[in-house]
Amino acid sequence: MDLHSLTIHQLHDLLVKKEVTSREVTEALYRRIGEVDGRIKAYLLLTQEEAFRQADEVDRKIIRGEKIGDLSGIPIGLKDILCTKGIRTTCGSKILDNYVPFYDGTVVRKLKEKEAVFLGKLNMDEFAMGSSTENSGFFTTRNPWGLDRIPGGSSGGSAAAVAADECIAALGTDTGGSIRQPASCCGVVGLKPTYGRVSRYGLVAFASSLDQIGPITKDVEDCAILLRGISGYDPRDSTSIDMEVPDYRRFLAGNVKGVRIGIPDEYFIAGMDPDVEGLVKEAIDLFRGMGAEVQTISLAHTPYAVAVYYVICTAEASSNLARYDGVKYGFRSNRYHDLLEMYARTRAEGFGKEVKRRIILGTYVLSAGYYDAYYRKASQVRTLMRSDFEEAFKKVDVIATPTAPTPAFRIGEKVEDPLQMYLSDILTIPVNLAGLPAISVPCGFNRQGLPIGLQIMGKHFDEGKILRVAHAFEQNTDFHLKKPNIT
Ligand code: GLN
Numbered sequence: 001m002d003l004h005s006l007t008i009h010q011l012h013d014l015l016v017k018k019e020v021t022s023r024e025v026t027e028a029l030y031r032r033i034g035e036v037d038g039r040i041k042a043y044l045l046l047t048q049e050e051a052f053r054q055a056d057e058v059d060r061k062i063i064r065g066e067k068i069g070d071l072s073g074i075p076i077g078l079k080d081i082l083c084t085k086g087i088r089t090t091c092g093s094k095i096l097d098n099y100v101p102f103y104d105g106t107v108v109r110k111l112k113e114k115e116a117v118f119l120g121k122l123n124m125d126e127f128a129m130g131s132s133t134e135n136s137g138f139f140t141t142r143n144p145w146g147l148d149r150i151p152g153g154s155s156g157g158s159a160a161a162v163a164a165d166e167c168i169a170a171l172g173t174d175t176g177g178s179i180r181q182p183a184s185c186c187g188v189v190g191l192k193p194t195y196g197r198v199s200r201y202g203l204v205a206f207a208s209s210l211d212q213i214g215p216i217t218k219d220v221e222d223c224a225i226l227l228r229g230i231s232g233y234d235p236r237d238s239t240s241i242d243m244e245v246p247d248y249r250r251f252l253a254g255n256v257k258g259v260r261i262g263i264p265d266e267y268f269i270a271g272m273d274p275d276v277e278g279l280v281k282e283a284i285d286l287f288r289g290m291g292a293e294v295q296t297i298s299l300a301h302t303p304y305a306v307a308v309y310y311v312i313c314t315a316e317a318s319s320n321l322a323r324y325d326g327v328k329y330g331f332r333s334n335r336y337h338d339l340l341e342m343y344a345r346t347r348a349e350g351f352g353k354e355v356k357r358r359i360i361l362g363t364y365v366l367s368a369g370y371y372d373a374y375y376r377k378a379s380q381v382r383t384l385m386r387s388d389f390e391e392a393f394k395k396v397d398v399i400a401t402p403t404a405p406t407p408a409f410r411i412g413e414k415v416e417d418p419l420q421m422y423l424s425d426i427l428t429i430p431v432n433l434a435g436l437p438a439i440s441v442p443c444g445f446n447r448q449g450l451p452i453g454l455q456i457m458g459k460h461f462d463e464g465k466i467l468r469v470a471h472a473f474e475q476n477t478d479f480h481l482k483k484p485n486i487t
Contacts (some may be wrong), residue, residue, distance in 0.1 A: 003028035003167040005483065008222040012070050012166060015062060022055035022062075022073030025168075026117055029075045033166045036486050041141050042151075042161035044080050045088055046120040051075065053118045056209040061115075072115035073231050077167035079158050080121040081128055082108055082201040082213070084397035091204040092124040092154075099330040105202020106237070107171060107213050107230040107335040114229050117235040119167050123157030126352045127321065128178055128206045130154050133422040134415055135354045142411070143185060144484040145450050149408040152182030152424075158216045159186040161349070169217040169226050173203060175210045176309050177404075177428025180440035184403035184453025187442045187482065189470070190216045190224045192393060194461050195435035196241035199234030201384055207316035208239075208308075208431040219480050220471040221442065224248035227463060231439030243461060257291035259469060262396030266302035267427055273406040275446035280402045283443040283454045286476060287400070287469075297396060299388045302430055304381050306422055307430040311365050311378035317355075318362025324350065357418065393459050398469050401427055403440040403453035427455065437463045441470045442479035452481070 002435070003025050006014070014020045030048060058073035072411045078084065083101035085108075087158060090096045104112065111118075125135035133156030135143040141156045143149040144164040151160040155172030159182035162170050172179040183190025191214045205211065215226035228440045231244040250257035263284060268277060288294050323373055326332035326346030333345035337428050351359070365374035404424055431438040435456055443454035452475070460464040474480055 002165070004032040006168065007218045008070065008169055008225050011074055015068065015073050017086050019060060022058045022117060022163060023052060025073070026075050026119070026482055029119055029167060036164050037166060039141050039142060039147055039486060040144055040160050040164045041163065042122055042157040042166055043120045043215050044090060044123050044138060044157070047087055047118055050087070051117050051119055054115065058115050069114050070225050071111060072309055073117060074115045075119050075163045075168050075169040076111065077119050077122045077158060078108065079124055079172050080169065081124060081204045082107055082171060083204070084121070087121070087203070090137070091392050092126040092136045092138065093351065093355070094331060095157035095324050096330040101202070106199035106234045106380065109200065110230055112196045117378070122161055124171060125156070126355050127204070127317070128154040128173055128175055128401050129293070129317070129358055131177070131181055131284055131421055132207050132414070133157060134411065135352060137352055140411055143408045143487050145187060146408065146448070148410055149450070150185065152185030152408060154178040155216060156182045159183050159188055159190065162186070162188045162216050162218060165483070167442045168379065170217060171230070173211055173213050174432065175207050175313060176218070176432050177425040178450050178452065179216060180428050180438060181388050181404045181424060182208065183440045185408035187451030187484070188218060189220055189272050189439065189441050189477070189480065190214065191223050191227060191439040191463070192431065192437060193227060193231065193463060194437045195230050197437070197461065197463070199232070199237040199303045201234055201236035202213045205320040207313035208320065209316060210313060220467055221249065221252060223439065224252060224360060224467050232389060239452055241365045246464060248464055251468040254468050254472070255290065256287060256472045258293060259398065260293045260295065260396040261287055261469070262295060262297035262392055262399040264297050264299040264302065264392070264399060264401060266299050267401040269405060269426065270400050272402070272407070273446070276402045276405060276407065276452050278445070279444035280454055282398060283473065286473065290472060290476065295396060295441055297392045297399065299392060301381060301385045305385065305429045305433065308378045308381045308385070308433060309425070310422060311374050312359070312382065312433070314358045314362030315366050315375050316362070318359045318366065318450065321359055323353070336485050349422055354418070362443040385430055388434060389434045398466055399457040401455045401456040401457070403427060407446050407452055409451035431457050436460060437466060439466050441473060443477070444479055
């Protein structure tokens with residue numbers, strides 16, 4: 001098997017047995033990137049020099065006979081929303097085109113300490129606003145399963161890179177579905193952790209009450225390994241929770257006998273692609289066959305999710321993005337006469353269309369006279385949605401649904417219709433509003449050969465359970481082993 005197509009756990013075994021060096025694997029990955037990234041366009045920046053330095057260090061350790069960890073020497077890609085010390089971090093935006101952070105985000109620091117190798121920075125929708133990477137300030141990433149299709153978003157570069165074997169695994173971020181929806185579109189595994197499980201320090205903020213960093217991987221075991229690598233309390237993020245981080249691989253041994261799986265009626269919406277519905281129902285039948293107890297549940301406030309999300313996330317974004325004023329970071333317009341004009345022109349020229357739309361919307365919903373009608377109301381409905389989940393989790397252990405209502409759509413198909421674009425997130429947003437963990441795993445291919453994702457949601461901090469259920473599913477299927485034919 002080619003080195004670039006291996007998983008984290010397979011590579012770790014080969015490194016330990018000295019059958020391969022981290023440098024060889026890193027070289028193989030850059031070769032692969034050289035071969036396919038001209039077509040996929042997942043990477044914004046490659047960091048070869050630093051990567052080989054990291055790889056060589058691990059190789060020396062192995063030669064010395066020292067023990068290595070399960071992420072040592074493993075080549076990983078980072079979504080370009082994560083601050084990397086001394087390495088350009090654009091967040092997919094022209095306004096941060098020349099921004100070089102002077103510190104590492106906590107997840108980056110953690111993975112460095114665990115000796116992972118960073119290959120480069122991956123494309124995304126500008127400021128993580130989007131579901132297709134078409135909002136990137138630089139270019140659109142293509143889906144390895146069909147180059148005329150979107151890879152999903154906003155972590156589209158991360159998911160496409162994993163699917164195209166341009167990295168062994170990647171990190172993405174998920175505010176309203178941006179890990180799970182691209183994972184679903186690209187036929188890979190993506191997990192959004194519980195809010196507070198992973199530190200957000202050094203993650204460029206979009207909507208701070210929703211943002212979480214998580215793994216995008218080739219299989220569930222890798223997801224468990226990488227999740228453990230980035231989780232844990234961080235005094236630099238006041239919303240991170242001080243709770244022990246388990247070895248998530250411990251959960252993968254179990255089966256699903258007696259596990260209570262809830263199926264919410266509200267998630268099988270009108271207009272859903274029939275292949276998505278069919279494949280997810282087959283997955284549910286498979287669980288039943290494996291001894292799980294499947295029952296229908298209700299999450300009654302689901303129909304309000306998109307509306308609530310687009311009030312809350314735009315409100316938070318309008319505040320978070322106020323800092324890009326041409327003074328503190330990145331780009332500054334050179335066409336101005338006074339300070340106010342400098343601010344205005346910098347923002348007008350530096351931000352893309354979608355980001356401006358969200359800032360304007362967010363400013364509106366927070367303004368005097370509208371705050372109660374929009375922001376407060378949305379926060380109240382958010383609480384109701386959270387209670388729906390609390391009630392449901394009294395009866396079931398996990399909840400299974402489709403990840404996205406359709407497979408990857410065509411590039412250009414929804415750019416002129418923001419509402420259609422927003423609807424791609426209808427099934428992933430509720431989890432963010434409630435702060436819950438959820439995973440997307442491949443559950444089949446539609447008639448055109450495009451991958452479809454199954455979403456499994458769990459209780460707060462019950463990542464172990466959703467990994468267990470996802471792993472059991474994976475053990476009984478082979479969808480995760482299929483590779484796209486990149487032509
Ligand atoms: N697509 C959603 C949005 O545009 C979700 C983005 C995300 O999770 N970062 O806001």
